[in-house]
Amino acid sequence: MGAAMAGQDEATWGAVDVVVVGCGIAGLAAAVTAAEGGQKVQVLERATFTERGGNTRYTEAFLRMRDEATVSDDFEADFAANAGYHLDPALVAGAAGDYANWPSLLRSLSFADPELVATFASGIPEAVAWLKGHGVRFGDTPFFGLTESIQRIAVQGGGLALIEALTPIAERLGVAFAYQTTAHDLVIDGTGRVAGVRAMNADGGRGVYRAAKGVVLASGGFQGNAEMMARYIGPHGRYARPVSRGGYYNKGEGIRMALAIGAAPAGDYSDFHAEPIDPRSGKTEAVVMIFPLGILVNREGQRFFDEAQGTVDRTYEAASRAANRQSGGLAFCVLDGKLDQVQGWQRTIRTEVPPIAAATLDELAAAAGIAREPFRATIAAFNAACPPGEGFDARRLDGLATRGLFPPKSNWARPIDRAPFRCYPVIAANTFTFGGLKVDPDARVLSTDGVAIPGLYAAGETVGIYYGRYTGSTSVLRGAHFGRRAGRHAARR
Numbered sequence: 001m002g003a004a005m006a007g008q009d010e011a012t013w014g015a016v017d018v019v020v021v022g023c024g025i026a027g028l029a030a031a032v033t034a035a036e037g038g039q040k041v042q043v044l045e046r047a048t049f050t051e052r053g054g055n056t057r058y059t060e061a062f063l064r065m066r067d068e069a070t071v072s073d074d075f076e077a078d079f080a081a082n083a084g085y086h087l088d089p090a091l092v093a094g095a096a097g098d099y100a101n102w103p104s105l106l107r108s109l110s111f112a113d114p115e116l117v118a119t120f121a122s123g124i125p126e127a128v129a130w131l132k133g134h135g136v137r138f139g140d141t142p143f144f145g146l147t148e149s150i151q152r153i154a155v156q157g158g159g160l161a162l163i164e165a166l167t168p169i170a171e172r173l174g175v176a177f178a179y180q181t182t183a184h185d186l187v188i189d190g191t192g193r194v195a196g197v198r199a200m201n202a203d204g205g206r207g208v209y210r211a212a213k214g215v216v217l218a219s220g221g222f223q224g225n226a227e228m229m230a231r232y233i234g235p236h237g238r239y240a241r242p243v244s245r246g247g248y249y250n251k252g253e254g255i256r257m258a259l260a261i262g263a264a265p266a267g268d269y270s271d272f273h274a275e276p277i278d279p280r281s282g283k284t285e286a287v288v289m290i291f292p293l294g295i296l297v298n299r300e301g302q303r304f305f306d307e308a309q310g311t312v313d314r315t316y317e318a319a320s321r322a323a324n325r326q327s328g329g330l331a332f333c334v335l336d337g338k339l340d341q342v343q344g345w346q347r348t349i350r351t352e353v354p355p356i357a358a359a360t361l362d363e364l365a366a367a368a369g370i371a372r373e374p375f376r377a378t379i380a381a382f383n384a385a386c387p388p389g390e391g392f393d394a395r396r397l398d399g400l401a402t403r404g405l406f407p408p409k410s411n412w413a414r415p416i417d418r419a420p421f422r423c424y425p426v427i428a429a430n431t432f433t434f435g436g437l438k439v440d441p442d443a444r445v446l447s448t449d450g451v452a453i454p455g456l457y458a459a460g461e462t463v464g465i466y467y468g469r470y471t472g473s474t475s476v477l478r479g480a481h482f483g484r485r486a487g488r489h490a491a492r493r
């Protein structure tokens with residue numbers, strides 16, 4: 001995969017102003033915005049019409065916002081706290097200056113740069129208002145954890161509502177959609193400008209879509225590509241399957257074709273947003289969010305993580321990643337009979353497969369395939385470290401913490417001692433990969449020298465902006481905001 005000038009003998013399948021690759025929220029926001037700007041737009045989409053929309057189709061679409069007009073209080077601070085790793089202060093100090101004058105090393109640096117984050121945060125209310133003007137409704141949707149601390153609203157009807165609202169609008173505006181058409185590489189013209197995309201259709205035919213003004217890469221991350229998962233995430237990437245059917249369609253071509261022409265990478269290529277799911281279930285997002293009330297053990301019967309270090313919405317990603325690092329990428333969430341005293345615990349479970357249940361812990365270990373002797377020792381040590389007394393409260397951080405145990409359990413620590421005993425197997429599902437492309441505030445893809453690559457834009461998961469802990473409930477917004485920016489800038493060119 002690489003880039004080349006269009007050959008004389010290549011079939012031209014379309015010639016428009018703007019070519020958009022992918023039709024999740026990022027692609028649709030870009031396509032509709034460009035079309036509203038008077039541009040002729042072609043969308044290429046790998047999936048069929050009925051399966052289109054990638055991850056967007058399956059998300060509940062929580063948005064990190066206080067209300068429709070205001071992002072969460074901690075929006076920029078959370079990005080700043082997860083901007084990158086051991087960043088060089090001498091280099092990053094330059095970010096205080098005018099963006100136009102940032103040195104090339106800084107513009108192309110792989111970190112969540114404050115300019116990008118600030119324009120992202122300030123652009124969100126406009127993107128949300130635009131969606132509302134296109135028939136999307138927002139409100140409250142119950143979160144699946146017993147505790148939460150992130151301010152959020154949600155798209156009513158989830159991501160599917162976004163797809164179903166924007167697709168007919170795009171069609172009415174004359175946007176052309178080519179389904180079962182996969183973009184593979186970029187076409188560069190004689191001046192070095194990105195001038196189109198080379199694609200393959202369902203019959204294996206190849207052709208070129210020419211773009212007079214720009215190509216928007218909105219084709220998601222690489223969670224559906226086993227080779228890239230192994231290459232970037234490492235051996236344990238093999239255990240992290242996509243959390244939805246939509247993620248399987250995201251095979252990283254958008255990222256690869258841009259890197260091949262000198263785009264700057266951004267976002268942590270070695271990580272992904274993880275959710276704890278039951279691997280026995282084929283449902284979308286079959287989460288097991290009850291682990292803070294129990295313990296997590298691996299196949300060897302050992303604990304490996306503080307299950308209750310905070311509210312579950314801030315902990316589940318780290319818990320999932322820790323499970324992913326265990327042998328076989330597998331852990332077990334072990335619970336005892338006291339769980340039934342907790343009102344509403346069932347809504348934290350989205351797998352339809354019942355837990356493994358047993359009258360004794362030995363039987364539970366045998367049924368689940370957990371090593372019995374070390375499991376016994378783990379339970380004994382854990383129970384002995386639980387504090388005596390009352391005060392358990394599943395709805396808040398209750399401070400019931402183990403004493404003298406490593407790893408500790410910082411809240412909700414109660415002995416595992418009452419039948420029936422239950423456990424759910426848990427793996428880390430891959431919601432989306434972090435590695436992507438560096439863009440400027442107009443969603444223009446930057447080169448490794450920090451220069452905007454003429455004619456090339458990226459939006460959504462294809463944009464790399466996350467490091468460390470995912471700033472939750474910002475990925476749909478990333479699609480809407482950068483899609484809008486890309487479509488608008490391409491239309492202006």
Ligand SMILES: Cc1cc2nc3c(=O)[nH]c(=O)nc-3n(C[C@H](O)[C@H](O)[C@H](O)COP(=O)(O)OP(=O)(O)OC[C@H]3O[C@@H](n4cnc5c(N)ncnc54)[C@H](O)[C@@H]3O)c2cc1C
Pocket residue numbers: 021022023024025026027044045046047052053054055056057058059060061062063159181182183184218219220221243244246247249250251252253254284285431432459460461462472473474475476477479
């Ligand atoms: C179950 C689930 C729950 C989630 N919950 C939330 C949440 O509450 N809040 C939040 O902010 N985020 C959430 N996310 C993440 C968020 O939904 C996605 O990151 C976001 O919707 C991605 O939008 P996108 O347009 O970038 O990519 P996608 O929606 O994945 O769209 C990419 C499109 O590109 C197509 N494509 C891929 N490669 C090619 C190619 N080479 N050529 C042509 N087409 C191609 C795909 O088929 C797909 O249609 C969740 C995700 C899932 C799956």
